[in-house]
Amino acid sequence: MSCPIVVLISGSGSNLQALIDQSLQGKLDVEIKAVISNKADAFGLERAKKANIPNHALSHKEFESREAFDLALQELIDQYQPKLVVLAGFMRILTETFTQHYEGRMLNIHPSLLPKFKGLNTHQRAIDAQEAEHGVSVHFVSSELDAGAVILQASTPIAATDNADSLAQKVHALEHVIYPLAVKWFSEERLILQQGKALLDGETLEETGVRYHQGLN
Structure with a gap:
């Protein structure tokens, strides 16, 4: 069903x-x-x-x-x-x-590698901070902004030629891969929130989340 x-x-x-x-x-x-x-x-x-x-x-x-x-x-x-x-x-x-x-049944996607760059204007902030990489995080929603348990992350290198717009396009492409994947895990009852931590198949995900790679399903 x-x-x-x-x-x-x-x-x-x-x-x-x-x-x-x-x-x-x-x-x-x-x-x-x-x-x-x-x-x-x-x-x-x-x-x-x-x-x-x-x-x-x-x-x-x-x-x-x-x-x-x-x-x-x-x-x-x-x-x-x-x-x-x-x-x-x-x-x-x-x-x-x-x-x-x-609680435990609401997800959000945030355009940064949490806990870095909570809030707005994340792409420019990552460039201004001279980060080597930037990305996106899927997390359970908590009462604190962008602070719920991280489920899944994906990253992309920041090129010397990147600006906020070009970096946003790279991150959007990652979003469209990992958000459906996290929703899929939840729909299959593989993903739960337990005592403030995200669990996948009964295993606690690290606080920094799982980095996406092609082998994940």
């Missing part, structure tokens, strides 16, 4: 598209029950419509507080009874109440 998931987005939804594509190709046994965006003009909603996936725009600007928005978002998500909530470029800082409600 396919694993029911809900995907949250704020923008173009390229990671959403990667999940849709792998699902259609039979590589990922999930059912995307709904796509929800806090921005009505997010292109990811068009991707959902094209794939005949129920989709909703729920603007945070229509709520008096962060708590009120998160409560409404939680109620909308729970209508679909997902086993997993996937944050795919959802640009909102979530309240502790919300993150605790989905």
